[in-house]
Amino acid sequence: GENVEQHPSTLSVQEGDSAVIKCTYSDSASNYFPWYKQELGKGPQLIIDIRSNVGEKKDQRIAVTLNKTAKHFSLHITETQPEDSAVYFCAASNPLSGTDKLIFGTGTRLQVFP
Amino acid sequence: DAGVIQSPRHEVTEMGQEVTLRCKPISGHDYLFWYRQTMMRGLELLIYFNNNVPIDDSGMPEDRFSAKMPNASFSTLKIQPSEPRDSAVYFCASSSEGQGIYGYTFGSGTRLTVV
Numbered sequence: 128g129e130n131v132e133q134h135p136s137t138l139s140v141q142e143g144d145s146a147v148i149k150c151t152y153s154d155s156a157s158n159y160f161p162w163y164k165q166e167l168g169k170g171p172q173l174i175i176d177i178r179s180n181v182g183e184k185k186d187q188r189i190a191v192t193l194n195k196t197a198k199h200f201s202l203h204i205t206e207t208q209p210e211d212s213a214v215y216f217c218a219a220s221n222p223l224s225g226t227d228k229l230i231f232g233t234g235t236r237l238q239v240f241p
Numbered sequence: 242d243a244g245v246i247q248s249p250r251h252e253v254t255e256m257g258q259e260v261t262l263r264c265k266p267i268s269g270h271d272y273l274f275w276y277r278q279t280m281m282r283g284l285e286l287l288i289y290f291n292n293n294v295p296i297d298d299s300g301m302p303e304d305r306f307s308a309k310m311p312n313a314s315f316s317t318l319k320i321q322p323s324e325p326r327d328s329a330v331y332f333c334a335s336s337s338e339g340q341g342i343y344g345y346t347f348g349s350g351t352r353l354t355v356v
Contacts, residue, residue: 161344170245170332170347171284216284228297229274229345231284 129154133232148235150217151199157219160200165214207239245348253354259321262351264333275318276332323355
């Protein structure tokens with residue numbers, strides 16, 4: 128089955144700096160890669176996703192890149208702000224396999240210091 | 242839409258008692274997932290349903306756990322009898338692959354404490 132590894136487990140940056148979180152996956156058939164942000168006391172919230180027919184996707188200050196050959200994908204947050212502080216999860220799935228089951232990474236706790 | 246609604250938000254119970262967690266998915270979503278989150282194990286998929294039918298329950302820890310989805314707008318996760326190691330945050334999520342919405346929408350979770 129699919130296995131998703133995520134690094135680093137914690138990340139501290141100064142406000143305005145960039146943050147990068149990396150994930151690798153094991154199942155080459157996976158073709159959908161979402162990222163979730165979880166704030167304290169809340170459920171994970173989808174912030175951006177990418178499908179395997181695209182190498183990069185950007186939405187304002189966040190971007191995701193995908194390298195299918197190496198089986199890794201990354202979340203990039205530019206011009207970080209204190210409100211970006213949260214736990215971020217990557218995930219992978221193969222929706223066309225007939226399951227729709229997301230496998231999550233272990234999470235990265237991002238702290239943005241003013 | 243009000244999103245995925247879970248109840249209760251917090252539950253404290255004594256070991257051995259029965260616990261029932263409830264979830265109302267987003268209207269029209271055909272997939273429903275139950276996850277458990279702990280510091281040690283992260284987000285674990287317990288079971289998921291498609292069109293009210295359980296598809297994969299391989300993540301259910303043991304026979305003390307059971308889940309039902311009697312209709313498209315309601316699901317329950319029951320633990321009987323509960324044990325201290327069941328303490329965790331339990332999330333329900335829904336999605337709609339049929340609409341090309343592969344990303345999940347999570348509820349706010351139920352924080353369960355078994356003493």
